[in-house]
Amino acid sequence: MMRLDKFLCDRNLGTRSQVKKDIKAGLVLVNNSRVLQPERQIEEERDLICYKGQLCTYEKYVYYLLNKPAGVVSATEDRHHRTVLDLLGEDRRKDLFPVGRLDKDTEGLLLITNDGILTHDLLAPGKHVEKEYECHLAAYFDDRQRAALEQGVDIGEKKRTRPAVVRILDDRKITLTITEGRFHQVKRMLHAVENEVTYLKRIRMGAVLLDEGLPRGGYRKLTKEEVESLKYEKNTYGVREDREVQA
Ligand code: URA
Numbered sequence: 001m002m003r004l005d006k007f008l009c010d011r012n013l014g015t016r017s018q019v020k021k022d023i024k025a026g027l028v029l030v031n032n033s034r035v036l037q038p039e040r041q042i043e044e045e046r047d048l049i050c051y052k053g054q055l056c057t058y059e060k061y062v063y064y065l066l067n068k069p070a071g072v073v074s075a076t077e078d079r080h081h082r083t084v085l086d087l088l089g090e091d092r093r094k095d096l097f098p099v100g101r102l103d104k105d106t107e108g109l110l111l112i113t114n115d116g117i118l119t120h121d122l123l124a125p126g127k128h129v130e131k132e133y134e135c136h137l138a139a140y141f142d143d144r145q146r147a148a149l150e151q152g153v154d155i156g157e158k159k160r161t162r163p164a165v166v167r168i169l170d171d172r173k174i175t176l177t178i179t180e181g182r183f184h185q186v187k188r189m190l191h192a193v194e195n196e197v198t199y200l201k202r203i204r205m206g207a208v209l210l211d212e213g214l215p216r217g218g219y220r221k222l223t224k225e226e227v228e229s230l231k232y233e234k235n236t237y238g239v240r241e242d243r244e245v246q247a
Contacts, residue, residue: 004028005038007049010094011056027052061115062096063227064088065208068110069216074101084110087217099123099205100181108134108202109210111230112219118230122206128162128179129206129233133186136199137172145193149176153192157182161189175203206233 008019008028020038022028028035029050030042042049049056068074072082076097084098099111099119113119122129146168152160165177176186187197203210207229214220222230 001041002044003038004030004035004040004042004049007042007044008051008056012090012093013051013056022052061118062091062093062113063115063222063230064091064096064112064219065211065214065222065226066098066110066112066219067210067214067216068102068107068202070105070107072217073104074098074110084112088112088219091219102202103184103187103200106200106202107216108200109205109208110202111205111208111222122230122233123181125180127233129230130177130179130204131181131202132165132175132177132204134169134175134199134201134203135173135186135190135197137174137190138196138198139194140171141168141174141195145190145195148193149189153189155182155185155188155192161185164189177204206230 005016005019005023008014008023009016013019014022023038024036026034026036029048030040031048032050044058045060049058066084066087068084068087072084072087075083076085077083081104085092085096088096093114095114096112097114097119099113100123102108102110111122121127146166149164149166152163154160161182162179167175167177169175176189178185178189182188186200190197201210208222208226211220
């Protein structure tokens with residue numbers, strides 16, 4: 001159950017005061033009857049709500065894949081910068097948030113949802129969902145750096161990083177797959193092996209790949225299969241053998 005004005009507002013159909021005005025003006029039908037009270041409780045999963053002649057379908061959880069461009073911050077609100085939610089335009093709902101963070105200058109795959117449980121499970125330290133990043137590097141990448149990253153490196157915290165998977169693209173370009181989400185982790189890992197990241201893009205999270213057809217700043221809904229794969233991820237990764245390397 002929820003208030004009618006909140007239901008419309010959460011669907012981004014107007015500010016709370018706008019939708020209240022529209023309800024009082026008779027622009028909203030609930031199950032084909034005009035309702036004039038913004039505070040009317042509705043069964044959002046069952047009732048048919050019609051706003052200005054349009055049926056508002058109910059989706060409890062929504063999941064988007066955004067191709068984050070550089071220059072926007074992974075937050076729901078920011079006084080000084082555009083946020084990833086600003087990129088959703090009409091689809092922006094009040095209850096959406098990004099699943100974790102990418103740095104302001106990092107590009108690529110960012111999930112946005114209102115599913116708090118899935119988000120918590122994907123980000124929980126023990127779950128180890130794989131995140132793969134394309135890294136452009138300032139210096140040549142060599143076998144010594146590779147071996148260190150694959151073993152786990154000291155980035156100045158109590159524990160070394162978990163072993164990463166390295167894929168070489170060319171002599172200054174790799175992909176790095178990690179299963180943690182420490183602050184600036186990829187940049188700090190490359191710094192720890194005496195290299196530097198000059199460009200970073202996330203290209204995969206679990207089984208969900210960055211859709212190369214999406215322009216920078218573009219987004220689309222996740223498919224049912226992609227959502228299911230993330231839920232499966234959360235269930236299986238948590239019980240994998242822990243191969244953490246102690247510092
Ligand atoms: N690691 C980083 O250093 N930055 C990111 O944005 C994501 C992972």
